[in-house]
Amino acid sequence: MIEALAHGIGTLDLLHQPPAIIAESGASSAFPPVFRNAELPQPRRFVLNKGHSATVEVAAQVYRQVREVRSLTEDMVRTIDPRASAQREYREKIAAMLAVHHAFAERIETLRSDAALEGFNMSAASKRDFWTFIRSTPVVRKGSLVLMDNGNLRAVWKDDQGNQIGLQYLGTGSVQFVIFKHPDRAGGVSRVAGCTSLADIKRQIRAFSLERLLVA
């Protein structure tokens, strides 16, 4: 108290109460104020003294710090905002998908011109089936594409472990598939071939847990 008085930030007035206590006493406090001579306290006017000035300076400094922290926080929120992040990821996936589609289109043009030199044509129905399949496969990986003697396109997706998906687009809304899966349950290799609809082939691929060959 003495030190506080020496710095001029205190008072000897017994009835003086800091604003916080005044505010609290107005509410239902467990410690009601003691009134001298049973007189009701007069309304008080608060005057900013040195102590209050120091408090204001500290408060202003804290306010500036809070604003700075809030600004930094807002920047971080913008950076890691899940919605913004998802949008960016979505845009990247769209760009990658378009790049794959473009690469497929270029390959088809090369195959078409090579086939003309060999004396055969590409099947328009097979090409239509191919694009139907590709467009129905979000974030499809770039597979290899060849043109068979019968004019049908055949796409192959494979990895370094010997897993492979080969799809001949028959032009009838169906594909002839060949799937190699390493290893199978016995540690060997599963090989299966068949024909199925464009709609069903993804189920076949899932059954062999080989979606990762097809989808990025």
Place this chain on the structure above:
Amino acid sequence: MIGDDLPDDDHIVRYVKATSIREDGTVDGSEFRLRPSRPDDTGVSVQWLDYHRDLPKADQLAQIRSVSRLTLKKKARFAELNVGQVKRHVSEELEAMRIEHWPLEANGEYPADPSHAEVTGLPPGDSDLAALVGDLIAQFVIGLHPAIQE
């Protein structure tokens, strides 16, 4: 002799069109199927590389190019396979497959082709088994050589 199995240690080559060579340089299995458009075909034509046993490989390939009855294209390749390796692995799915020596006699403008051989015992070209066996054979291509000498 005609129809004899080729020795397991020997090698064959198959002419592969540019349209059947994948972007990664591997050969698609569709080149090892019988052609549905040619139902009379009994086998897939190949050339017995080691028929010319005493020649270096470059000269073996030159001999094969010189008697080929195909119109060789610049971007096409000869895919090389080992006889025994192909037979061993394909037998897991198809026991009937053989690789036999079928030399061709001279015919009109075509000279004799003593190195001609055939992969026989294959299923019909448009069947699912043919697709599977074709892809299996293609896995054992051990080299690609230019169809036309560069």
